[in-house]
Amino acid sequence: MPNQVSNPAVSNATDQLCINTLRTLAMDAVQKANSGHPGTPMALAPVGYTLWSRFLRYHPQHPDWPNRDRFVLSAGHASMLLYGLLHLAGVEEIDENGTKTGQPAVSLDDIKQFRQMESKTPGHPEYRFTTGVETTTGPLGQGCANSVGMAMAQHWLASRFNRDDLKLFDYNVYAICGDGDMMEGVSSEAASMAGHLKLSNLCWIYDNNTISIEGHTELAFSEDVMTRFKGYGWNTLHVTDANDTQALAKAFEQFTQTRDAPTLIMVDSVIGYGAPNKQNTAAAHGEALGDDEIKLAKKAYGWDENSSFSVPEAAAHHLRDTLLSSHGERYEQWQRQLQTLTEREPELAEQLRRMRAGEMPEDWEAELEAFDTDAKGLATRAAGGKVLNAFAKKIPWLLGGSADLSPSTKTNLTFDGAGSFSAADYGGRNLHFGIREHAMGAIANGLALCYIRPYTSTFLVFSDYMKPPIRLASIMELPVVFVFTHDSIGVGEDGPTHQPIEHLTQLRATPGLLTLRPGDANETTQAWKIALAQTDRPSCIVLSRQPMATLDRERFGSAEGVARGGYVLADSKDPEVILIATGSEVGLAVQAYEQLQQEGIAARVVSLPCWELFEEQDAEYREQVLPAAVTSRVAIEQAGPLGWDRYVGSTGAKVVMNSFGASAPIDKLQAKFGFTVDNVVKLAKQQIG
Amino acid sequence: MPNQVSNPAVSNATDQLCINTLRTLAMDAVQKANSGHPGTPMALAPVGYTLWSRFLRYHPQHPDWPNRDRFVLSAGHASMLLYGLLHLAGVEEIDENGTKTGQPAVSLDDIKQFRQMESKTPGHPEYRFTTGVETTTGPLGQGCANSVGMAMAQHWLASRFNRDDLKLFDYNVYAICGDGDMMEGVSSEAASMAGHLKLSNLCWIYDNNTISIEGHTELAFSEDVMTRFKGYGWNTLHVTDANDTQALAKAFEQFTQTRDAPTLIMVDSVIGYGAPNKQNTAAAHGEALGDDEIKLAKKAYGWDENSSFSVPEAAAHHLRDTLLSSHGERYEQWQRQLQTLTEREPELAEQLRRMRAGEMPEDWEAELEAFDTDAKGLATRAAGGKVLNAFAKKIPWLLGGSADLSPSTKTNLTFDGAGSFSAADYGGRNLHFGIREHAMGAIANGLALCYIRPYTSTFLVFSDYMKPPIRLASIMELPVVFVFTHDSIGVGEDGPTHQPIEHLTQLRATPGLLTLRPGDANETTQAWKIALAQTDRPSCIVLSRQPMATLDRERFGSAEGVARGGYVLADSKDPEVILIATGSEVGLAVQAYEQLQQEGIAARVVSLPCWELFEEQDAEYREQVLPAAVTSRVAIEQAGPLGWDRYVGSTGAKVVMNSFGASAPIDKLQAKFGFTVDNVVKLAKQQIG
Structure with a gap:
């Protein structure tokens, strides 16, 4: 581990100037905001600069070029490194419609607004906020795993769209990772999968600075990372000085020549490089260096100590010019190749256009069939599988799978x-995906960032293992579909460790996420349709293990009501009581309703498969479905109670799970926890009084 | 990878009989339940049996012996292996008070009740339900990480209680792990930490059967596990045939002689060994084999094909007798050593007694001091640090830390x-813990299972990374304290990836977990006190990054109200409106209350730091705090809205977060999202009229 790194071994004075510009911008921006992380941008400026100036295939006028290399800053706290690079590269801004705004992605003024409200330079890089930010990073390990998805996407896109003479997709993916990324389990999962898939287009750059927040990494982290990655099947390279741009270039060169494995480049660096009193200490990590220390660091760089946010003339356009001259022709060639594809295989080219635009194929719903009424019915997971296959046949870029x-x-x-x-x-x-739920979620996000419509699946209880990427899909507004089956105590004998209780609430609590729990096979069709129709939010589709009756849709409300989140499924004239249910409990509500009818009690059944969509309806519709005047209400859901007060008020009844479940056959569990027609009928009568 | 394993190389006929008893009991129990996982018990019976009969320090009459070796079945779906071992070992049942019931831990009748309601043999092993189950397993990777905590506990206990002539703690920890355990990130984190800590008392047995649910592990998992673990600093051993008990014994022997590293023993096995048509296929994993296949397997074992739940006479007591003769004297010696310690150092021995009984020291609250009223105040994370230190001085077995x-x-x-x-x-x-939140949670559970009172800490947003062990702490009723700071948009400039929104709801939704969000320094003291006083449930203490006023407790309600979950903090005669807040928003509610008072409006402030405790109060108290007649209410919390309807009804106002946050200074964020006195006052007035 280096205590001191040798003096810069940068071959070219302009390069050195650019590198030091990145460093000083980072110091100045953090100082002005009085908040942020200067140390890693200072350490890695030579790495970022060498990559961008000599290897990254990137056209600053076309940052949405589909075949651009992806640069992922998994160590998202080092955001100023990325903002500095986007600034020096002169990347041009593109709005969410793909239209140029005429503004730079990151101007010098934007850098001065680092970490301020609605600036383009938030504390951590945020996808959609800043052109050139390929994914939102900050929660450690996520960017690493995203990069695996991006690298997988390249291979899939190549397989689909490349021809012998057309190389439309051959981009590389670079991710900068810190010690934290290396320690997080999600990146271990993702690395194992990347090695398994031999993703030779993937390069992780591990910033080995030996400093973490609590102090030296020796406090907690002494493994041999290189050996570990050899175990994963990676090509491993070591650069012993982050300032040695020639050694860095050699390593990147070796990466590009590796054909059968992903590459890890471990780069020994000094956090806060150049700041004489703080470099190589935790103090350089997460706070402003202070004016005095900044002056000393600038002095060490041969910089004007009294300057601030200084971009020397020679550095101002150098990176942009380099990128334009290196990749301009390549970009034009790519456009010609796309034109050739369009002429030769117009349908395929049209697919690519739709993928890029986030549009579905025209006939994407063509294979759907209604499920017939069936008292015996089928599990919604089974219905879901049929529906998914029907959609997937028509949407060639719908890809996904399961964590084993x-x-x-x-x-x-x-x-x-x-x-x-x-x-x-x-x-x-x-x-x-193997038994790697966390990486699965983050890889799906990476796929979605590269035009693919991904879905994932596991048991609902294991949504706990993948909450961080679900949250990031929501923040990034990516239309990933997360399928979760085995959604209640209906799991039966596997017992409480496998029976979700709190998970529906968890998902519903997450902003910007649709949580759909369909009540029969036809609602499942609608749930998938809604999820796939989303362009700017992820969806969870929550399905049962056990069979559920397929309801008679001529007698009851149409399953298309799912699109409004909730709807009247079964009704009576002037209902006295409303039974509200989701998923597998909808059938139970209908049975109770029928029993009540037989006893002369006017009841209504509301199916409420998606709370978020229901809340988006106008007040009139919501009042129509759940009239305020009918206060006698029973909620039925095999999940925790939290949130149901909204729909049943302070006086309503809740047939829900107030504890963990148990290991037993499903019928025994349903009886034990009150999910029986008798209990629902009893509570409904109590409600009426 | 083995397609076929050679014939059993078991040295002793009785051993072979015991091994086949374990296998046939597993097959028969799964068949009777028509649900479960027969394949792994069949494969690993020789491993479990060799370990228990020759290495595991275990006294069947004293399964609560503190210095027993711990056997963790991380591959919890193979529960029948554990139940079979507990049965053959003749382990005696102990109830939750440590009293012998006179029953076996697992009788043959219990095995016949596999996976039935309230049986002692649930689908996955459940701590507290079955004597001898050291931890609840099933969610993959958790048992592995628990075992690291257990191994750490041994070292700490040894350091505290051992003397030159007294070896009170020198137990080993064995965990059986499957491919899934190896793929999950949590076990990677835990393995890295175990290597770092050189836990030489830890042995993981990796069941390398090359079969996962989707098929051959080659589908998703081709890494070189041994090399990976070498990278973690582990001792790695390979047994190429799970039936070769001599090779197994040799490997265990090598483990016990390793002094500076944990040991991984990779054991090549055949899932469903002996079932001619299903062995070595995914079909042997998770469902009953069927009567015909069971007969064929029994035939292969030389078993009576028509027998069911058969325990041959020679196998019935053999393992128990072996354990008694191997460890009986050791147990007695341990008791004598404990007696010696009690005589020599009675206070220390009393500490151990309290640790085992889950009791606090008598004077555990002695160092607490009240925080003085202070308008400037301090962050509850800072108050929490002081309170924690005051408690920790008095509770020597309170251990914990942070994920960096x-x-x-x-x-x-x-x-x-x-x-x-x-x-x-x-x-x-x-x-x-390093940057390993997931392992941190699971390791804390392991520590708690070995008499230690552990706490963990990270930012609230990263509770997402450790939800699975929080859930398991709740299921196991372990009094772990999970500290989460940086609990809202108060995080400021780090932005939405670091600002929790849905997390309070997630934690509140988890059964059996206390979620405490104190409103000032003195409430923080109470929160810690409540958390430490728990004996059978975990707590989350949720703290602010930013300073909060320390309220004048002579003027306002006592902070001891936290113990009731919610209480009247500030009041007026006949209040017209109730402001309900938690955490950092309590101060805001008080400011709004004062403004309302100035305007002649009678308001009440209710601090509601712990919903779970409030719901446990009787109806009278709850009505006293939140009188139904006062329907004008404003909830104030920098978190998502879900659940608040319970306290503000359908007509109340909610000042909450309806979206993700943003990167900006805290004052700008509070203004943007409505957390201002003016906004609260405005809404309170709207509520009234």
């Missing part, structure tokens, strides 16, 4: 040509 | 002698 549970979650694509995605066939559409 | 954030979470124990737990000093009380 597809025989249970029923998410396998079974039609001819679907295939499995593997190192031997990157064109497959069934993804085998 | 202790300078921010303020959870470091700073008094003399607290020290850092490390391979060089296993007596330290500050744990450095």
Whole structure:
């Protein structure tokens, strides 16, 4: 571990000037905001600069070029490194419609607004806020795992769109990772998967600065990272001085020549490099250095000590000019190749256009069939599998899989040509994530960032293992579909560790996420349709293990009501009591309703599969479904009670789970926890008084 | 990878009989339940049996012997292996008070009740339900990480209680892990930490059966696990045939002789060994084999094909007798050593007694001081740090730490002698988990299972990374304290990735968990006191980054009201409106209350730091605090709205977060999202009229 790094071994004075510009901008921005992380940008400026100036395929006028290399700053706290690079590269801003605004992605004024309200330079890089930010990072390990998804996407896109003479997709993915990224389990999962898939287009740069927040990494982290990654099947390289741009270039060169494995480049660096009193200490990590120390650091760089936010003339356009001259022709060639594809295979080119625009194929709903009324019915996971396959046949870029549970979650694509995605066939559409839920979620986000419509699946209880990427999909507004089956005590004998209780509430609490829990096969169709129609938010589709009756839609309300989040499923004239249910409890509500009817009690059943969509309806519709005057209400859901007061008020009854479940056959569990017609009828009568 | 394993190489006919008894009991129990996982017990019976009969220090009459070796079945779905071992070992049942019931831990009848309601043999092993189950397992990776905590506990206990001539704690910890455990990130984190800490008393047995649910592990998992673990600093051993009990014994022997590293024993096995048509396929994993296949397997074992739940006479007592003769004297010696310690150092022995009984020291609250009224105040994270230190001085077995954030979470124990737990000093009380939140939670559970009172800390937003062990602490009823700081948009410039929104709701939704969000320094003291007083449930203490006024407790309600979950903090005669707040918003509510008072409006402020405790109060108290007649209400909390309807009804106002936050200074954020006195006052007035 280096205590001191040798003097810069940068071959070119302009390069050194650019590198020091990145460093001083980071120091100045953090100082002005009096908040932020200067140390890593100072350490890694030579790494970022070498990559961008000599290797990253990037056109600053076309930051949405589909075949650009992806640069992921997994160590998102070092955001000023990225903002500095976007600034020096002169990247041009593109709005969410893909239209140029005529503004730079990051101007010098934007850098002066670092960490201020609505600036383009928030504390951590945020996708959608700043052109050139490929993914939102900050929660450690997520960017690493996103990068695996991006690298997988390249292979799939190449398999689909490349031709012998057309190389539309051959981009590389670079991710900068810190010690934290290396310690987080999600990146371990993702690294194992990347090695398994031999993602030779993936390069992680590990910033080995030996400093973490509590002090030297020796406090908690002494493993041999290189050996670990060899175990994952990675190509591993070591650069012993982050300032040695020639050694860095050699390592990147070796990466580009590696054909059968991802590459890890471990770079020994000095956090806060150049700040004489704070470098190589935790103090350089997460706070402003202070004016005095900044002056000393600038002096060490040979910089004007009294300057602030200084971009020397020679550095102002150098990186942009370099990128334009290196990649301008390549970009034009790519456009010609796309034109060739469009002429030769217009339908395929149209697919690519739709993927880029986030549009569905025109006939994407063509294969859907209604499920017939069936008292015996089928599990919504089974219905979901059929529906998914019907959609997937029509949406060639709908890809997904499971964390080793597809025989249970029923998410396998079974039609001819679907295939499995593997190192031997990157064109497959069934993804085998292994038992790695957390990486699965983050990889799906990476796929979604590269035009693919991904879905994932596991048991609902294991949504706990992948909450961080679900949250990031919501923040990034990515239309990922997260399928969760085995959604209640209906799991039965596997017991409380496998029976979700709090998970529906958790998902519903997450901003910007749709949580859909369909009540029968036809509601499942609608749930998938809604999820796939989203362009700017993720969805969870929550499905049962156990069979559920397929309701008679001629007698009851149409399942298209799912689109409004909740709807009247079964009704009576002037209902005295409203039974509100979701998922597997909708059938129970209907049975109770029928019993009440027989006893001459006017009841209504409301199916409420998606609270978020229901809340988006106007007040009139909501009043129509849940009239305020009818205060006698019973909520029925095999999940925790939190949130139900909204729909049943302070006097309503709740047939819910107030504890963990138990290991027993489903019928025994339903009786024990009150999910019986008798209990619902009893409570409904009590409500009426 | 083995397609076929050679014939059993078991040296002793009785051993073989016991092994086959374990196998046939597993098959029969799963078949009777028509649900469960037969394949792994069949494969690993020789491993479990060799370990228990020759290495595991275990006294079947004293399964609560503190110095017993711990056997963790991380692959919890293979529960029948554990139940079979507990049965053959003749382990005697102990109830939750430590009293013998006179029943076996697992009788043959219990095995026949596998996976039935309230049986002692639930689908996955459940701590507290079955004597001898050391931890609840099933969610993959958790048991592995628990075992690291258990191994750490041994070292700490040894450091505290051992003397030159007294070896009270030198137990080993064995965990059986499957491919899933190896793929989950949490076990990667835990393995890295175990290597770092050189936990030579820890042995993981990796069941390398090459089969996962979707099929051969080659679908998703081709890494070189042994090399990976070498990278973590582990001793790695390979047994190429799970039936070769001599090779297994040799490996265990090598483990016991390793002094400076944890040991991984990779055991190649055949899932469903002996079932001619299903072995070595995913079909043997998670469902009953069927009567025909069971007969064929029994035939292969030389078993009576028509027998069911058969325990041959020669196998019935053999394991128990072996354990008694191997460890009986050791147990008696341990009791004598404890007696010696009691005589020599009675106070220390009394500490151990209290630890085992889950009792606090008598004077555990002695160092507490009240915080003085202070308008400027301090962040509750800062108050929390002081309170924690005051308690920790008096509770020597209160240990904990942070996922590399202790300078921010303020959870470091700073008094003399607290020290850092490390391979060089296993007596330290500050744990450095590294950036491994998930393992941190699971390791804390492992510590709690070995008499220690653990706490963890990180930012609230990263509770997402550790939800699975929080859930398991709740299921197991372990009094772990999870500290979460930086609990709202008060985080400021770090932005939405670091600002929790949905997390309070998530924690509140989890059954059996206390979520405490104190409103000032004195409420923080109470929150810690409540958390530490728990014996059978975990707590989350949720603290602010930003300073908060320390309220004048002579003028306002006593902070001891926290013990009732919610209480009247500030009041008026006949209040017209109630402001309800938690945490950092309590101060805002008080300011609004004062403004309302000035305007002649009678208001009440209710501080509601713990919803769960408030709901446990009787109806009278709750009505006293929140009288139904006062329907004008404003809830104020910098978190999502879900759940608040319970307290403000359908007509109340909610000043909450309806979206993700933003990167900006805190005052700008509070203004943007409506957390201002003016806004609260305005809404309060709207409520009234």
